[in-house]
Each structure stands twice: as C-alpha cells, then as structure tokens.
Amino acid sequence: MASKKQIWVRNVPIGGGAPVVVQSMTKTETANKQATIDQINRMAEAGCEIVRCAVPRDEDVVALKEILQVSPIPIIADIHFNHTLALKAIDAGADAIRLNPGNIGGPDKVAEVVARAKEKGTPMRIGVNSGSLPKHLHALEKENSVEALVTAATEFVALMESLDFDNFKVSIKSTNVPNTIASNRLLSEKIDYPLHLGITEAGTKWSGSLKSSVGLGTLLADGIGDTIRISLSTFHAEEEVKVAWEILKALQLREKGPVLIACPTCGRLQFDMDTVVQEIETRLEAYDEPIEVAVLGCAVNGIGEAAAADFGIAGAKNEGVIFAQGKALRKVPTPQLVDELFVEIDKSRAMGGKVEFDEAQSAEGMEFIRKIEEENAGDLTPEKLAALEAEKAREGEDFTGPELPMVKPVVIDEAASPQAGRRFARN
Numbered sequence: 243m244a245s246k247k248q249i250w251v252r253n254v255p256i257g258g259g260a261p262v263v264v265q266s267m268t269k270t271e272t273a274n275k276q277a278t279i280d281q282i283n284r285m286a287e288a289g290c291e292i293v294r295c296a297v298p299r300d301e302d303v304v305a306l307k308e309i310l311q312v313s314p315i316p317i318i319a320d321i322h323f324n325h326t327l328a329l330k331a332i333d334a335g336a337d338a339i340r341l342n343p344g345n346i347g348g349p350d351k352v353a354e355v356v357a358r359a360k361e362k363g364t365p366m367r368i369g370v371n372s373g374s375l376p377k378h379l380h381a382l383e384k385e386n387s388v389e390a391l392v393t394a395a396t397e398f399v400a401l402m403e404s405l406d407f408d409n410f411k412v413s414i415k416s417t418n419v420p421n422t423i424a425s426n427r428l429l430s431e432k433i434d435y436p437l438h439l440g441i442t443e444a445g446t447k448w449s450g451s452l453k454s455s456v457g458l459g460t461l462l463a464d465g466i467g468d469t470i471r472i473s474l475s476t477f478h479a480e481e482e483v484k485v486a487w488e489i490l491k492a493l494q495l496r497e498k499g500p501v502l503i504a505c506p507t508c509g510r511l512q513f514d515m516d517t518v519v520q521e522i523e524t525r526l527e528a529y530d531e532p533i534e535v536a537v538l539g540c541a542v543n544g545i546g547e548a549a550a551a552d553f554g555i556a557g558a559k560n561e562g563v564i565f566a567q568g569k570a571l572r573k574v575p576t577p578q579l580v581d582e583l584f585v586e587i588d589k590s591r592a593m594g595g596k597v598e599f600d601e602a603q604s605a606e607g608m609e610f611i612r613k614i615e616e617e618n619a620g621d622l623t624p625e626k627l628a629a630l631e632a633e634k635a636r637e638g639e640d641f642t643g644p645e646l647p648m649v650k651p652v653v654i655d656e657a658a659s660p661q662a663g664r665r666f667a668r669n
C-alpha cells in the first residue's frame with residue numbers, strides 16, 4: 243500500500259502522502275551541457291518535477307556539477323557499475339543518486355557510497371531491473387520472476403538498513419506489465435519506503451504510453467507508487483512528461499492544465515472534428531488552469547453529457563454553438579468555432595474564471611440546439627442510449643434483453659483456490 247516513509251529530493255517530497263511526483267530522464271549526452279540544460283528546461287516547462295541524467299563517465303560528472311547550478315528542477319545522477327562515479331556525483335552536489343546495489347561492485351562499494359550519501363544528506367533511488375538480477379536469484383527468476391524481483395529489492399533494502407541508511411526510495415522495473423504490477427503490489431506490502439514506478443523500455447509513444455498507462459495506472463489506482471517515469475522511445479523527453487501527467491490527471495491524483503473531453507464521433511458528425519480537436523488540444527497546452535473543455539461532433543444530443551464542462555463546442559455543418567457550464571454562450575459560423583471558443587476562454591480567464599452570458603445570444607444558441615435536437619429526436623445516438631440505459635437502471639428495469647434467469651453469485655472456495663501470495667488479488 244501507499245508508502246509511509248518520505249524522502250526529499252532537493253525541494254520535492256516523495257512518499258509519505260506527498261502528491262505523486264512526475265519524473266523523466268534526459269536523452270542527451272550529459273557532458274553536452276547546453277543540450278542537456280535545454281532539454282531539462284523543456285521538460286520542466288512540460289511539468290517534469292525531477293530529472294535523471296546518465297553519468298557514465300568523468301566528463302559527465304564535470305558537466306553535471308555545472309548543470310546542477312542552473313537546473314530549475316532536482317537532478318538524480320544515474321550511475322551504473324562504477325561506484326567512484328557515484329561518489330563523485332554526490333560530491334558534485336547531485337540532488338540524488340540512482341544505483342543498482344547489485345551492479346556496483348559488491349557490498350563494500352555500496353557501503354562506501356552510502357557513507358558518502360549520509361555525510362552529504364544525499365538521497366538515493368535503489369533500483370532492481372528484471373534484466374539484471376543478482377546471480378543467486380537467477381534460478382528463482384526462472385521459476386517465479388515476480389518473487390525474484392521482490393526478493394532482490396528487499397535484500398537491497400536490508401543492506402541499506404544494515405548500513406543505518408533510510409534516505410532512499412525503491413524501484414522495480416520490468417518490461418513486462420503484469421510482472422511490474424504484481425511485483426510492486428507485493429513489494430508495497432513488505433516495505434514502507436517510497437516506490438518509483440515505471441515500465442522499462444515501454445516502446446514508442448503510442449504503444450509505450452498505453453503499456454505505461456495500464457501498468458502504472460493500475461498500481462496508482464491501488465494507491466501504490468510515489469513517483470512515476472514514462473519511458474518512451476523518443477528523443478523528446480517532454481513527451482514522457484506529458485503522458486505521465488495525463489495518467490495522473492485521468493486518475494484525478496493531480497491537477498495540471500486543462501482536461502479535454504471529445505466525443506468519439508459517429509455517422510452524425512457534421513464537421514472536420516479530427517483537425518478541430520487536434521487544434522484545441524494544442525492551443526490548450528498554453529493554459530495552466532484545470533478547465534474542462536468539451537468538443538461534440540454534433541448538437542443532436544444537445545449539450546448532453548458535456549453539460550458539466552467549463553466550456554465546449556457543438557459543431558454542425560455551417561454553424562455551431564459555444565457553450566459554458568451547460569448553457570449556450572452563442573452561435574458561431576463553424577469555421578470560427580475554435581477561435582471564438584478561445585475568445586470566450588480568455589475572457590473568462592481575465593474575469594477570474596467567471597462567465598458572462600448575453601441573454602439574447604444565449605437564447606439564440608439554445609434555440610439552435612433545441613431545433614437540431616428536435617429534428618433528430620428519433621435518433622438513438624450513443625449518448626441517448628447511455629442516458630436511456632441509466633434511466634432504466636435507476637428505475638430497476640432491464641433495458642435491453644429479454645428477462646434473464648437470476649444467476650447465483652459465485653462463491654470462491656478459499657481453501658481450494660487460495661489467493662495469498664498470488665500476483666493478482668481478488669477483492
């Protein structure tokens with residue numbers, strides 16, 4: 243379950259009830275100072291709260307020291323194999339160190355790094371990756387990879403505790419989504435330290451975002467995970483940051499900027515919705531307020547399910563309607579819908595979030611919607627079907643099919659089918 247302990251990476255709290263933190267990693271050569279700084283700035287602009295930089299050579303440490311002076315967000319030095327680089331990165335003022343205690347040259351070297359981290363107050367992320375488990379766990383890995391990952395992580399935690407060090411968070415990474423979910427669930431039951439979540443080598447922007455959303459979203463919905471990184475095969479690290487935020491916003495764990503609602507479109511669509519949604523999404527990136535903006539492909543259902551949105555448009559062939567808070571603001575020629583929507587959003591921003599309705603224009607807009615609704619009254623649109631089903635469900639009626647025989651609820655025999663220690667627990 244959610245971690246009890248909290249650590250601080252520079253000014254960012256992680257775990258112990260703090261908001262889930264968005265992380266990412268630079269893709270530049272760290273020694274290329276300007277490129278790395280530029281990328282960090284773009285990531286921070288997109289909402290990255292902590293950045294990790296690869297430090298595989300001495301020249302990277304030298305650059306890191308200077309980058310740290312100008313970085314708007316804390317930097318974690320990512321170290322593998324070479325414990326002296328970890329020591330140098332701590333001395334350079336890294337806000338945290340990420341290392342895998344299993345590949346840094348043995349417990350003595352780990353102890354040396356921990357001693358330096360304690361001296362400087364530097365937190366650590368200790369990570370276990372499915373591809374690099376310690377040798378003694380290889381047999382277990384073949385038998386049960388989840389147990390092997392969790393065993394490695396808890397062994398590293400025990401090693402840290404034996405060194406009287408508790409200023410760390412833990413990550414278990416796997417390319418396998420079910421294994422990531424299962425191992426983090428199991429680990430969260432065993433330790434109180436903050437957990438960093440990620441699906442390693444998730445893939446392209448499309449497939450990697452989906453894999454990460456499923457894996458991380460499942461854990462976050464369970465209350466597991468204190469910081470997340472989306473790993474995508476793109477040089478544009480800010481894209482990872484945007485995906486991370488969308489996951490947190492979708493779960494309503496954090497708020498950041500606008501939320502876009504768009505109908506899926508269907509055969510009733512009356513304008514070029516793809517282009518319009520794309521344009522609105524891009525233009526909304528410039529806004530910080532958590533406003534909800536809805537885009538409806540037609541006005542057949544009225545404002546319908548988008549009534550709760552702060553702003554929206556319902557398009558039609560030649561004219562559409564801009565609405566706010568469930569009420570039409572005004573009718574607008576379709577080609578001007580997007581521009582005029584943003585005129586209204588900006589006006590409201592300037593008035594501290596208030597919306598002013600011109601009663602005559604609003605009435606004209608509502609009448610326009612009413613007419614379209616009336617003309618299409620017989621259409622069973624997806625939204626009307628959903629509304630009817632909801633109404634019937636409230637009345638306790640079975641909406642669609644014929645009467646079905648009552649099905650007995652399934653009672654699971656816990657003795658025959660135990661769930662303790664399973665990857666996926668039943669409720």
Ligand code: SF4
Nearest residue numbers: 505507508511539540
């Ligand atoms: S009926 Fe619904 S899904 Fe179809 S275009 Fe209109 S709003 Fe979109």
